Amino acid sequence: MPDDARSECENRDLDDTDIGDLVADNLDSIDYDIYRILNEDGRISDTELGERVDLSRTAVRRRRKKLQEENVIKIIGVLVLQEVDLNYADVQVNLRADASRESIDELIEFLVDQELVYEVDEYLGSSDMLVRVWHESLQDIKRYVNELLQDEIVEAYEITPVTRTHKAWHSEIDGNDE
Known part of the structure; x- marks a missing residue:
């Protein structure tokens, strides 16, 4: 990509807040954080996930399962x-x-x-x-x-x-x- 196009693209990059706004109709900020963390590490335990989003293990498990049941997120293994x-x-x-x-x-x-x-x-x-x-x-x-x-x-x-x-x-x- 040419430098001027790259610069223009970088100026339009969305920060985490902007991206969160894009999904705000379907996810609250905690659900969005759960998505982001699971996207980084789909094998994270509910206990650690809860610690990272400041919820109990039970509360985070309930939210994760709800997101999965509603097909908002899918936890899959990907063969690279x-x-x-x-x-x-x-x-x-x-x-x-x-x-x-x-x-x-x-x-x-x-x-x-x-x-x-x-x-x-x-x-x-x-x-x-x-x-x-x-x-x-x-x-x-x-x-x-x-x-x-x-x-x-x-x-x-x-x-x-x-x-x-x-x-x-x-x-x-x-x-x-x-």
């Missing part, structure tokens, strides 16, 4: 694919203009059920969907995607291999640079 030498790619998918909502939902349900698909997003714009996949090699990804997207509503797709991830899931991805 580049750290285990697996290949992954983004697949931009264009659907036929006459595809019904029902057929789109069926395709999405199918894709979500696939173990080597780790993200499915619907888009507005030049593509209709983003499907993120992983496999042992780029050749395997190409073969897999070609089989995966043999659906009558898929008009076209483009596979873009990812070469390196620097930040994902609100966390910097640390790696051994060679």
